[in-house]
Amino acid sequence: MLFIAKLLIIILSTKLAGDLSVRLGQPSVVGKLIVGILIGPALLGWIDNSNLIETLAEIGVLLLMFIAGLETDIKELNRTRNSSLAVGAGGIILPLFGGYFAGLAFGLDAQQSLFIGLLLSATSVSITVQTLRDLGRLGTRESTTILGAAVVDDVLVVILLAFMISFADPAAPAVTMVILKKVLFFGAIGLLGWKVVPWVMKKLVPLRVSESLISAAIIICFFFAWLAEVTGVAGIIGAFAAGVALSTTKYKHDVEHKVEPIAYAIFVPVFFVSIGLNVSFEGIADQIWLIVVMTVIAVFTKLVGSGVGARLTGFDKQGSLGIGAGMVSRGEVALIIATTGLSAGLLDQQYFTSMVLVIILTTLIAPVLLKRIFGDNPQAKKEEAASS
Template sequence: MPHATPLIATLVAGICLAFVAGLVAHRFRLPPIAGYLLAGVVIGPFTPGFVADQKLANELAEIGVILLMFGVGLHFSLKDLLSVRAIAIPGAIGQILVATFFGLLLGLAMGWSAGSGFVFGLSLSVASTVVLLRALQERRMVEMEKGRIAVGWLIVEDLVMVLTLVLLPPLAGVLGGTAQTADVDPELTRALGIGAVWTAVSVTAVKVSAFIALMLVVGRKVIPLILHYVAHTGSRELFRLSVLAIALGVAYGSAKLFGVSFALGAFFAGMVLAESQLSQQAARETLPLRDAFAVLFFVSVGMLFDPVNLMERPLAILATFVTIVFIKSAAAYLIVKAFGYPRTIALTIAASLAQIGEFSFILVVLGVGLNLLPPVAQDLVVAGALFSILVNPLLFMAVDHYGAKLDAPAAGQEPAPGEAPPQAEEPAAEDEPEPTALTDHAVVVGYGRVGKRVVERLRAAGIPLLVIEERAGVAGALRAGGIEAIGEPAGNRGVLAQANIAGARWFVTAIPDVFAAGTLIEQARTANGAIAIVARAASQAEADHLRQFGANHIVIAKDELAAAMAEQLLTGDRAYRTREDGGAQGELDLASPSPV
């Protein structure tokens, strides 16, 4: 009799079906997310055949959320977070209020009470961590201004939802449900004399403040210290394990001890680790697991969806979808514009927030348990989440294709006689940066261990060059040293144009990511058909992949190492024979045994 293995079955079914469905979606030029969601529907409880364990799938998906937020924190800093507080805090709160109001109206239209509509609106107001960050990372926007605003907005929403989950049980009676005050210490309430609700608010504020203070004061010193100690052991296995232990341990500990979400705890763990020189390596070590578990999140969403709801509640689902995708994103767009930001940033934030996810599920389940929401509300939230997640990549594609065109007329208008020139909406450094004055130069992407040596050799040879390095601090140091550098990911819109790739003579990709390198090589070849492109690869298969995109010369690390070792051996053999022959130069007899 076979052993019961629900965990293995859920993992295997989820990942294998997600792979097949994602491949089919890609074949039909659809976002892979569509395939992942479909895979979830197939193995969910509402379709015939194999049914995966829903609870296990949700817990596995939570690991993906933790690793994703940890990775974002690694590219973020406290300075970045504080730099967007002026828009992120009022923007997130304003957008939550607008979405909640329209959710309330929708609930009243369906015959629910005001309290039910209020909770339903709250569940529609918060964006999914996984969907938002995945979209930003795919477009390499996390470190851009629009990405920092979106992440800061997300953190504020996260904090609001943490507070909501704490306050909802004691407030349920006021809203028409069943109040629960078991989580509030009666003795503490009596001692403070401020009531159960305000006691819960105070305790939550103290816990969150204590957690943030602990991470910023103690964590900023202890976590990098641990990682540096492990790095000095020389064991890559221990280093990878330490990164995972920090991400998962801090996330779990923060949730249990301080009551904050797993995602928020992981974000702060990554943010304090970002100050370490090992942060980039830590991000690379978590990437494979992060992607695998993030896929399971979409599978778990698909498992919640019952296709029968499409026939039973089409209008309610449509109204929910419109509230999430159009009303909420319109509110975000108008808020960002009201703060004086350009349309490109406003459109990106609007597209980022036009979906819902994990916090929405938690909130609606709690609302049903407190008798604040009818069970049908959960079906509507799940349907709204599924369709908004499915549409979200299409919204980003629209922003990518048409966002720049929307700003082009305003930027291209000439002022009337006697009028002052209009002010640019966005700093030139981000939207339309000035291209470099270099021509007939070399463009080097990546300033890691390989890129650094390439730059040193080119500079010694007197070749004009420009470096594209996504770490802004490293790019700044290069500029201080007299090397022209761009401190953004090379895949960001306009970066290759800023490097004047059309007028360059050489293009060198020194980054280890073969997929990103292939995309960059294709863009460089399209912009300059005569440019000489040199790339690095780890295998012949990677070399063949890069050659398809237009690389002229590909250096395979192990082949070059073997050639250098053989050259050293043969050079030593020639020198030895020269000494044996009394200085005469003869042909090397490869059949003779080498003295080396």
């Protein structure tokens, strides 16, 4: 029953915090992220990071990205592929060099500095997706470019991480195998999304059981996410791909209508809170300048690197800044990379907490930047109220 009480606190606090955030003129997601820090171990200590919380949070982020895929126009995604490549590349090159030289300046060795650069190159758009949804911007050319660039970032960062681990640990999987797995994954989801998903929906939806439609959709979402994980790609990319595949079928609107209540009632609130549960203020006084400098570099390099990539491929100033801001959040992808680097000996324990705080800060800053850039959208108030 203790877990039920914790779940009650999570759902109530995120809804109240989201509403308060909207009333204060910010996206609802900002309040939800902050309340995770408030009720977590860093402050009140009401909620701790258990395996069950992590599992529910993982389901939440998968459903969030699945919904984003459902709301994505595949034709627009194809049209923005060049922009996505430029934005993704710009969002890796600048943070990689920025993090590397900053690490050296703070006295870290070359290997740890390079890993920090790689860590700052990561992008997680799960928070960005929710913010764009709050602002009524999900489905626009800018949001589609951000989503496409996030896929580019995920693949390149994981491949670079594989290189680093292979040099540090001779027993690690060969880089060639890592690349091959990713090629197989994207080839597989392309074929599955085109041919298999419509067939599966056609076979499962008529089953004489309750909620066969949404059950079939979630099966596809989880299968794509699992396939992504086993091939070394982030599960959120698989979930997004599943949503895109279903968006081309006649079931799109029905699935979207049914999955949103499931996601936003329980799983997505737990995901938002889980990010705050990773915050710890213990021992940060000695590394406060490291945290401040790395956070500034993390924000600036994504904003400029991805923004320039967008500008060079035809976006106006506002759109380019918005795309750069949308790539700022490091979120759960960077947390996973940080944990991997710690276990592989690429990052010392003494810097782990500081880098986690940098990741959390970028995740909090991204929605605020997006609000300032895109906050004049006439649909914003309606979308914010609906998602809070």
